[in-house]
Amino acid sequence: MATYIAALTITLVTLAAGLVLAARRRKTTSDGRACRQGSCGDTMEIGLQFVAGRVRGTQRRSSGCGHSCMCVDAAARLAEGKTAPEVLRVDATQVTRCAGGTPGEHEDCARLAAETLHAAAKDYLRRREPPAGASSATAPFEGD
Numbered sequence: 596m597a598t599y600i601a602a603l604t605i606t607l608v609t610l611a612a613g614l615v616l617a618a619r620r621r622k623t624t625s626d627g628r629a630c631r632q633g634s635c636g637d638t639m640e641i642g643l644q645f646v647a648g649r650v651r652g653t654q655r656r657s658s659g660c661g662h663s664c665m666c667v668d669a670a671a672r673l674a675e676g677k678t679a680p681e682v683l684r685v686d687a688t689q690v691t692r693c694a695g696g697t698p699g700e701h702e703d704c705a706r707l708a709a710e711t712l713h714a715a716a717k718d719y720l721r722r723r724e725p726p727a728g729a730s731s732a733t734a735p736f737e738g739d
Contacts (some may be wrong), residue, residue, distance in 0.1 A: 625654065627679075627719025633707040637663040641671055641708075641715045643682070650674045650682065662694075662701040663708075669693035670708035674716075682716040685709060 625642030632638045637659025644652035653671040657663045670690050674682045687705040690712075691697050697705055 625715075626722065627715040627717070629711050629714030629718055631707060631711040631714060633659070633663075633703055635659070635703060637704065637707065639663065639667045639707055639711040641667065641674075641711045643674060643715045643719055645679070645719060648678055650677050659704070660701070662697050662704045665694040666690050666697065666704040666708035667711065669705075670712040674712055679716045679720050683713055685712055 624644070626645045627643040628641070630638065630640040637657060639659070640654075640656045642654035643650050646652075653674055655667045655671040657667045670685065670693075673685045673689055673693055677685075687702070687709045690705040690708045691702070694705065
């Protein structure tokens with residue numbers, strides 16, 4: 596019986612690991628994306644998905660310390676449900692507060708997270724702009 600339970604446990608763990616890997620391989624599209632590197636060498640990346648003008652999904656990644664990871668996660672959480680102009684108003688103080696605080700020597704992590712978030716929102720806004728010379732609205736016909 597113990598051998599059966601051990602084999603079943605190994606099978607379930609293997610299956611779960613396969614599902615995790617498959618989920619990581621899935622491509623996610625972002626309407627706005629940014630990657631920034633801080634003076635300390637930490638790199639943060641944030642992707643934003645917008646639905647009806649509001650952030651409905653985020654991806655985030657950091658190659659830095661634990662505080663860097665907490666701050667990029669906090670910045671992405673703060674963006675949820677906001678419009679791009681609202682995202683641009685998120686500042687480092689809000690990121691620090693949402694992350695549960697950061698020691699003084701890691702305040703740059705919150706600033707970098709806010710900058711990365713702003714760059715992702717600006718990327719979204721830039722992508723939504725009509726090409727130069729294109730009209731964003733169709734003019735009505737004369738006489739209609």
